[in-house]
Amino acid sequence: MTKVLVVDDSNSIRDMVSFTLKSAGYETAEAKDGQDGLNKAKSGTFDLVISDVNMPNMDGIELCQELRKLPTFKFTPILMLTTESSGDMKMRGKAAGATGWLVKPFNPEKLLATIKRVVR
Amino acid sequence: MSVDLSQFIPSFLEESFEGLELMESSLLNLEQGDDETINSIFRAAHSIKGGAGTFGFNAVTEFTHLVETLLDEMRDGRRSIEQNDVEILLESVDCMRLLIEAIRDETVCDTNKITETSILLEHTLAIDDSASSSDNLDGHSASDSENGLSNWKILFIPEHHLVQTGNDPLFLFNALADLGELTLAANCKELPALNDIDAEELYLSWQLTLSSKASEAEIKEVFEWVEDECQLTITKDETSDKVATEEVKTTRGSANESTITEQVESKAEQKISSTISADKNTSSPAPEKTGNKAKNDLGSIRVGVDKVDSLINLVGELVITQSMLSELGNDFDLSKVEKLNSGLEELLQNTKELQESVMRIRMLPISFAFNRFPRLVHDLSKKTGKDIELILKGEQTELDKTVMEQIGDPLVHLVRNAVDHGIEPAEARIAAGKSPKGTITLNAYHQGGSIVIEINDDGGGINRQAVFEKALEKGIVDENTTLTDPQVFDLLFEPGFSTAKELSDISGRGVGMDVVKKNIQSLGGRIQVESEPGKGSTFRVNLPLTLAILDGQLVRVGSEIYIIPLITIVESLQPQKDLINRVSGDMVLYRLREDNVPVIPIYSLFNISSEFKDIESSLLVVVEADGQKIGLMVDDLLAQQQVVIKSLNDNYQQVEGISGATILGDGSVAMILDVSGIISMAHKKSEIDQQHKKNMQLKARQQISEGANC
Numbered sequence: 106m107t108k109v110l111v112v113d114d115s116n117s118i119r120d121m122v123s124f125t126l127k128s129a130g131y132e133t134a135e136a137k138d139g140q141d142g143l144n145k146a147k148s149g150t151f152d153l154v155i156s157d158v159n160m161p162n163m164d165g166i167e168l169c170q171e172l173r174k175l176p177t178f179k180f181t182p183i184l185m186l187t188t189e190s191s192g193d194m195k196m197r198g199k200a201a202g203a204t205g206w207l208v209k210p211f212n213p214e215k216l217l218a219t220i221k222r223v224v225r
Numbered sequence: 226m227s228v229d230l231s232q233f234i235p236s237f238l239e240e241s242f243e244g245l246e247l248m249e250s251s252l253l254n255l256e257q258g259d260d261e262t263i264n265s266i267f268r269a270a271h272s273i274k275g276g277a278g279t280f281g282f283n284a285v286t287e288f289t290h291l292v293e294t295l296l297d298e299m300r301d302g303r304r305s306i307e308q309n310d311v312e313i314l315l316e317s318v319d320c321m322r323l324l325i326e327a328i329r330d331e332t333v334c335d336t337n338k339i340t341e342t343s344i345l346l347e348h349t350l351a352i353d354d355s356a357s358s359s360d361n362l363d364g365h366s367a368s369d370s371e372n373g374l375s376n377w378k379i380l381f382i383p384e385h386h387l388v389q390t391g392n393d394p395l396f397l398f399n400a401l402a403d404l405g406e407l408t409l410a411a412n413c414k415e416l417p418a419l420n421d422i423d424a425e426e427l428y429l430s431w432q433l434t435l436s437s438k439a440s441e442a443e444i445k446e447v448f449e450w451v452e453d454e455c456q457l458t459i460t461k462d463e464t465s466d467k468v469a470t471e472e473v474k475t476t477r478g479s480a481n482e483s484t485i486t487e488q489v490e491s492k493a494e495q496k497i498s499s500t501i502s503a504d505k506n507t508s509s510p511a512p513e514k515t516g517n518k519a520k521n522d523l524g525s526i527r528v529g530v531d532k533v534d535s536l537i538n539l540v541g542e543l544v545i546t547q548s549m550l551s552e553l554g555n556d557f558d559l560s561k562v563e564k565l566n567s568g569l570e571e572l573l574q575n576t577k578e579l580q581e582s583v584m585r586i587r588m589l590p591i592s593f594a595f596n597r598f599p600r601l602v603h604d605l606s607k608k609t610g611k612d613i614e615l616i617l618k619g620e621q622t623e624l625d626k627t628v629m630e631q632i633g634d635p636l637v638h639l640v641r642n643a644v645d646h647g648i649e650p651a652e653a654r655i656a657a658g659k660s661p662k663g664t665i666t667l668n669a670y671h672q673g674g675s676i677v678i679e680i681n682d683d684g685g686g687i688n689r690q691a692v693f694e695k696a697l698e699k700g701i702v703d704e705n706t707t708l709t710d711p712q713v714f715d716l717l718f719e720p721g722f723s724t725a726k727e728l729s730d731i732s733g734r735g736v737g738m739d740v741v742k743k744n745i746q747s748l749g750g751r752i753q754v755e756s757e758p759g760k761g762s763t764f765r766v767n768l769p770l771t772l773a774i775l776d777g778q779l780v781r782v783g784s785e786i787y788i789i790p791l792i793t794i795v796e797s798l799q800p801q802k803d804l805i806n807r808v809s810g811d812m813v814l815y816r817l818r819e820d821n822v823p824v825i826p827i828y829s830l831f832n833i834s835s836e837f838k839d840i841e842s843s844l845l846v847v848v849e850a851d852g853q854k855i856g857l858m859v860d861d862l863l864a865q866q867q868v869v870i871k872s873l874n875d876n877y878q879q880v881e882g883i884s885g886a887t888i889l890g891d892g893s894v895a896m897i898l899d900v901s902g903i904i905s906m907a908h909k910k911s912e913i914d915q916q917h918k919k920n921m922q923l924k925a926r927q928q929i930s931e932g933a934n935c
Binding site for chain 1: 228230233236237240264265267268271272274275276277278279281286388389390391392393396397399400403425447449450453454
C-alpha cells in the first residue's frame with residue numbers, strides 16, 4: 106500500500122489531508138512539524154511526503170533539504186502544501202529538492218488528482 | 226471521487242480560536258526584532274486562512290489575507306513594529322473572532338466593524354481594494370468551452386536531473402492519459418553507452434500526441450512542477466491523425482533497472498475506461514449530504530493522549546476483574562470467599578481509578594480562563610491611563626471544564642474592579658512612595674480538594690470607612706454596629722453596593738459584586754477578601770475542582786441520612802456539658818476554644834424526627850462557610866465517601882438548605898446539605914426571633930403605657 110507522510114502544524118489540515126488520502130486507499134503517518142517529520146521519516150519508509158511550508162521547529166523547505174540527504178528519500182516525491190503561490194516560494198522549494206507544490210485552499214479532489222502525478 | 230470534509234469544521238473552529246488566542250497574547254508581548262513571536266503570530270493567521278479557504282469561508286479568508294500581509298511585512302523586516310500597527314492587529318484579531326464565531330453559531334456578524342477594520346488594514350498596507358485578493362489560482366476557467374477533441378503535440382525534453390526531485394515522467398504521462406488518448410514516442414538519441422549511464426540521471430525525451438478535450442492550460446498544469454526543468458512545447462495540431470503506437474522507453478534511476486520498456490497505450494486505454502466508470506459513479510447517486518447540518522458547537526474537549534491511554538488501560542483491567550468475578554460466580558462455594566473478597570477489592574480499586582481518570586478528562590489548565598486577561602488589562606490600562614502589569618501564576622492548574630466556563634465572567638469582573646478601583650492613578654502611587662506601575666497578580670493553585678484563584682492588586686486597598694458609610698447610607702448597618710474587617714469587606718457583596726463615586730465605563734455595568742458572589746456560590750465555591758490600606762487587596766475565590774463529585778461525610782438524623790460536604794467540616798465532636806451555653810430563647814451556643822458556635826439541630830431545621838433531641842447525647846459537626854462557623858447537631862456519624870451529585874433543581878425544585886441529592890450504595894436517596902444556605906437560614910431565623918422579641922417588648926411597653934394611662 107502506498108504510504109504517505111503528512112507534515113503540518115495545523116491539526117485540522119493534517120486531519121483533512123490524512124482523511125482524504127485514507128479514503129482514497131493510501132496509508133498515512135502524520136507529523137506535527139518539520140523536526141517531527143524528519144524523525145518519522147528516519148524511522149520508516151514512505152512513498153510520498155506532503156508537507157506544509159510554514160511550521161515551527163523546522164519549516165517545510167528545511168525538511169525537504171534534510172530529507173534529500175537521506176538515501177531512502179533521494180527519489181521520494183515531496184510535495185509542499187502551501188498558501189504561498191509566489192514564484193519565489195516555488196523556486197526555494199525546487200532548490201530544496203521539492204517535487205511539486207499544492208496550493209491551499211486545500212481541495213480534496215484536486216489533491217488526489219495531483220498526487221497521481223508523482224505516485225502510483 | 227468526492228470527499229466530504231464538513232466533519233472537520235468543528236476542529237477547524239476550535240483550532241482557529243486557539244490560534245486567535247495565541248495571536249492575541251503574542252501581540253501583547255510583541256517587541257521589536259522578536260522574530261520568533263512575529264513568526265508564530267504569522268503562522269497562526271496563516272493556518273486560519275488556509276483552513277478557512279478549504280471550507281469556503283471566504284469572508285475569513287479575505288480578511289485574514291490582509292492581516293497576514295501586514296504580518297508578513299513585519300516578519301520580513303519591511304515594516305518596523307509600531308504600537309499603532311499592533312493595535313490594528315489586535316482589532317483584527319477581534320474581527321476574525323467575530324467572523325469565526327458567526328460561522329460557529331451560524332449567524333451573521335456585524336459587518337460594520339469588519340469593514341472598518343479592513344479599511345484600516347488596507348490603509349496601513351496602502352494597497353487598493355482591487356489588488357486585495359491575490360489567491361486566484363486557476364486562470365483557465367474561461368477557456369474550457371471547446372467541445373470537440375483536439376490533437377495536441379507535446380515535445381517534452383526533461384533535464385537530466387529531473388528524477389532527483391522525485392518527479393517521474395511515467396506518472397506525468399499517466400496524468401496526461403487521464404485527459405484523453407495518449408500516444409508517445411521516446412527519443413533515445415542521448416542515451417549513452419551502458420557503461421557511462423549514471424543511474425540517477427534521465428537521458429530520454431518524448432514526443433507526445435494527446436487527443437483530448439482538455440485546454441492548453443490543463444495540459445500545462447500536468448507539467449506544472451517540472452516546467453523549470455524541461456523544455457516543453459505544446460502545439461495544437463488540427464490536421465494530423467493519431468500517431469501510430471510506438472514502443473516507449475523510459476529510464477528510471479533505481480538500482481539495476483536502467484531501462485524499462487512499457488506499453489503505454491494499453492495503460493492509457495485502461496485509464497480512460499476507468500475514468501469513465503468513475504464518472505458514472507459520481508453522477509448516479511449524489512454523495513449523501515449529512516442530513517441536518519451538524520451544529521458547529523464547540524461542546525468538545527481536547528484530551529491529551531496520555532489521559533485516553535490511561536483510561537483504556539483501566540478499562541482493560543476492569544474487564545479482567547469482571548471476567549475473573551464472573552468465572553468465580555460459575556460454581557461458587559464458601560471456599561472461594563477469600564478470592565471473591567480480593568476480587569471485589571480489585572473492582573473497588575479499578576472503579577476508583579477509572580473514576581479519577583474520567584474526571585481528569587474534564588480537567589483543563591486554568592490558562593484557558595486566564596488567557597483573556599492580558600488583553601483585558603492591556604485595553605483597560607489604555608482606557609484608564611494607568612500603567613499596569615499583569616502577572617499570571619499557576620496557569621497549569623487544572624480545573625473542571627464546566628467550572629472554568631462559569632468562572633470566567635466573575636473573574637473578569639474582579640479584574641476590572643482591580644484595575645478600576647484597586648490600582649490608584651500614577652500620581653497617587655508616586656505620592657504614596659510606590660512605583661507608578663501598578664501590578665495585578667492572578668494566581669491559581671490547588672488546596673485540598675479545591676482550587677484557589679487569587680486576584681491581587683498592589684493598589685490603595687479597600688477604604689474601610691467608605692464602605693461602612695455607604696452601608697450606613699444604604700441602611701444595611703446602623704451607626705452603632707461594630708464590624709470586623711472581614712465583615713466590612715463582606716458588605717461589598719451586598720446587592721447594589723458600589724463605593725465608586727461615579728460609575729465608570731469599566732466596572733459598574735450593572736452587574737454587581739453580589740452577582741459575582743452568587744455565581745461563585747452556585748458553583749459551590751466561596752469568595753473572601755483581604756485588604757490592607759496602602760498595600761492593596763486580594764480577592765480569593767475558592768472553588769471545588771469538579772461539580773459532579775463531592776467528598777462527603779454521611780450523617781444520620783433519625784432514619785434519614787444526610788451528606789455534609791467534607792470541605793466545609795472543621796471538626797466533629799461529642800459535646801461536653803460544661804461548654805454548652807443556652808442563650809435567651811432556644812438558641813444554643815457551643816464553646817469551641819475561643820469561638821462561640823451556634824448549634825443548629827438538623828431535626829428542627831427540616832422538621833423531622835430524631836433519635837436525640839438534647840445536645841448532650843447528640844454529636845456535633847462543626848462546619849464553616851462564608852467565614853462563619855456553626856455546629857450541626859446529628860444523631861450519628863457514618864462513613865465518608867465520594868458521592869455523585871444529582872441536581873435537585875433538575876429533578877424536583879430548589880430546597881432551602883439542600884444543595885443536591887445523591888444515590889447511596891443501597892439505592893436510597895440522601896440529601897446533600899448546603900452549609901452556607903443553612904447558615905443564612907439560621908441568621909434569618911434569629912432575626913425573626915429578635916424581631917419577634919422586639920415586637921413583644923414593644924407590645925408589652927404599649928400595654929404597660931396603656932395601663933398607666935388608664
